[in-house]
Amino acid sequence: MPIRWRLTLWFALILCGILGLSGTILYLLVQRDLTNQIDDNLSLYSAQVHGTLNPSSLPPINEFASPGVYIQLIDRDGNVVVKSDNLGEQELPVNPSLIARGFAGSVDIQTVSAGHDAKLRVMVSLLYLQDQTLLLEVAQSTSYIDSTLIQIRWGIVVSVLVALSLTTILGGGVVRRALLPVRRITQTAESIETSPDLSQRVGYRGPMDEIGHLAATFDDMIERLDRAFKSQQEFVADASHELRTPLTVIRGNLDLLKRNLSEADRKESLRALESETARMVKIVNDLLLLAEVDSGPLLEPEPVKLKEILEEESARIRPLAGTRKIIIGRQENLVTRGNPQQLKRLVGNLLDNAVKYTSEDNDITLSLFREDGWACLKVSDTGIGIAPQHLPHIFDRFYRVNQIRSRIRGGVGLGLALVREIAGRHGGRVTVTSEPGKGSTFTVRLRI
Ligand code: ADP
Numbered sequence: 313m314p315i316r317w318r319l320t321l322w323f324a325l326i327l328c329g330i331l332g333l334s335g336t337i338l339y340l341l342v343q344r345d346l347t348n349q350i351d352d353n354l355s356l357y358s359a360q361v362h363g364t365l366n367p368s369s370l371p372p373i374n375e376f377a378s379p380g381v382y383i384q385l386i387d388r389d390g391n392v393v394v395k396s397d398n399l400g401e402q403e404l405p406v407n408p409s410l411i412a413r414g415f416a417g418s419v420d421i422q423t424v425s426a427g428h429d430a431k432l433r434v435m436v437s438l439l440y441l442q443d444q445t446l447l448l449e450v451a452q453s454t455s456y457i458d459s460t461l462i463q464i465r466w467g468i469v470v471s472v473l474v475a476l477s478l479t480t481i482l483g484g485g486v487v488r489r490a491l492l493p494v495r496r497i498t499q500t501a502e503s504i505e506t507s508p509d510l511s512q513r514v515g516y517r518g519p520m521d522e523i524g525h526l527a528a529t530f531d532d533m534i535e536r537l538d539r540a541f542k543s544q545q546e547f548v549a550d551a552s553h554e555l556r557t558p559l560t561v562i563r564g565n566l567d568l569l570k571r572n573l574s575e576a577d578r579k580e581s582l583r584a585l586e587s588e589t590a591r592m593v594k595i596v597n598d599l600l601l602l603a604e605v606d607s608g609p610l611l612e613p614e615p616v617k618l619k620e621i622l623e624e625e626s627a628r629i630r631p632l633a634g635t636r637k638i639i640i641g642r643q644e645n646l647v648t649r650g651n652p653q654q655l656k657r658l659v660g661n662l663l664d665n666a667v668k669y670t671s672e673d674n675d676i677t678l679s680l681f682r683e684d685g686w687a688c689l690k691v692s693d694t695g696i697g698i699a700p701q702h703l704p705h706i707f708d709r710f711y712r713v714n715q716i717r718s719r720i721r722g723g724v725g726l727g728l729a730l731v732r733e734i735a736g737r738h739g740g741r742v743t744v745t746s747e748p749g750k751g752s753t754f755t756v757r758l759r760i
Contacts, residue, residue, distance in 0.1 A: 319487045324479040328472050335468030342464060346457040347433070351421055354435040357381060357450045358419075367442060370394050382432075382451045385439065388415060393446055404449050410436055414447045423454060430455065493518070493527045500530070510538035550710040554595055554724060558588035591724065598726040602709070605654065605733040613649040613738075618680055618687055618758070621652070625659045626678055635672045641679030646687040648758045650738040655758075658734045661727040662691040662754050668721040669752070670695030686740070687760045692753035698746040706744065707732040731756070 357376050361383065364371050370393070373383040377396030384395035384404050390411070392403050407424045414420060414436030421435045432451040439448040496514050504512060513534060516527030565581040565588075573581065626638055648655070666676045674694045681688050698706060698713060705711045710725040712718040718725065728742075731754070735742045739759045746752035 316487050316491055320480055320484040323483045324476050327475050327479050331472050331475055339464050343461055350433045350452050354450050354452055358435055358437055361448055380453045384449045385446045387446055404451050493523050497527055497530050510541055547709055558592045561588045595724050605737050610651055610737055615647050616650050616652045616655055618646045619643055621656050621659055622678055622680055625663055629663045633667050636670055637675045639675055639677040641677050642681045644681050646760050648687055648760050654734045658731050661731050665727055666691055666693040686757040689756040694751040697748040697750050697752055699748050
């Protein structure tokens with residue numbers, strides 16, 4: 313059964329329950345109150361009859377009888393001694409237990425059936441006349457109570473039925489409207505499932521209640537999926553493109569080598585083959601590392617001494633740095649938890665770039681210190697710098713400010729992407745400040 317009908321049904325049932333219960337309570341209260349009114353009346357009449365009692369003569373009961381109020385006196389054998397005129401030919405109905413209780417001395421009241429649907433409320437009390445003990449019966453018809461109670465019963469039934477139909481119609485409509493966005497979410501999800509078109513959105517406009525949040529979250533999720541899907545496609549296209557260039561060079565040179573080349577040309581071709589193969593190896597290795605870093609949270613992180621990594625990497629870069637000065641700035645003994653190979657790669661890539669994008673005689677400064685509870689690793693250089701419009705993109709995969717310059721220096725555009733992914737995977741982040749012509753500073757913050 314759809315949730316709309318289930319909710320509506322529950323509402324209707326609960327409302328009927330509440331109405332039924334309060335109706336029953338009202339019914340019982342009215343019934344008790346009206347019966348009490350009759351009982352008070354009967355006591356009053358009974359007291360009046362007793363008040364006029366004269367031991368020598370029968371009480372003038374017709375003075376107290378009124379329409380609907382009947383009075384009668386009976387003796388121990390059940391014979392009527394006297395009765396009010398309004399009883400006519402009839403006598404008050406006999407209820408043996410009530411009469412027995414009355415003759416036993418108790419003043420008692422009971423509802424007694426008077427044939428058909430009629431009922432009488434009868435009060436009995438003992439009355440002594442000369443040497444006789446008589447039973448005074450004062451009775452009043454309960455017909456007006458019964459008709460009031462029947463009206464209340466009908467009122468309850470009708471209001472329950474009206475409430476039931478109104479909640480079903482109106483409540484159903486309200487629930488349907490409230491659940492409309494959920495239907496739209498389902499439809500959008502279904503159409504995304506059947507076609508790979510991730511551009512569809514629920515486009516919810518309305519109050520930001522639970523369902524509004526659900527619709528907005530769903531749209532955000534599809535937006536992120538869409539972006540991830542597109543960047544995945546771009547990434548595959550970029551990667552294929554990057555691999556195709558060295559492959560073309562390799563194929564061309566292999567063709568050349570099949571011919572009769574001079575020794576110098578042959579060496580040149582082999583050199584080209586070597587460098588393009590090395591380039592492909594670098595691309596493939598970087599892609600593999602990216603895939604590994606992308607694959608999820610770190611498995612078995614271990615304590616990593618960042619200072620040791622800095623020392624090892626600066627020692628590796630020194631022979632490649634030529635006349636550039638590698639300056640070791642502040643260096644604190646800081647330990648993070650993570651994957652030492654990946655962290656080495658992070659520092660190595662930043663240092664490689666610092667060398668690649670500075671000219672000889674420039675300075676490269678390395679520092680490691682604690683700041684605001686993070687381990688801060690800074691690599692700054694006094695090289696060519698990066699123009700502001702490129703800064704937001706340099707951490708993107710395959711993004712290069714200057715294709716040719718990067719290629720000449722052996723870059724494939726994955727170095728900073730790896731730095732960002734590795735930092736992110738270690739719960740940290742990387743930022744950059746740079747000024748064209750003056751140099752750049754990359755800061756990596758890692759947890760300690
Ligand atoms: P590449 O393989 O081209 O070096 P990276 O991802 O390492 O790729 O860097 C992306 C781009 O950012 C580079 O092409 C370069 O233009 C710029 N870049 C990176 N580091 C520096 C730096 N220290 N100084 C100036 N430019 C830099």
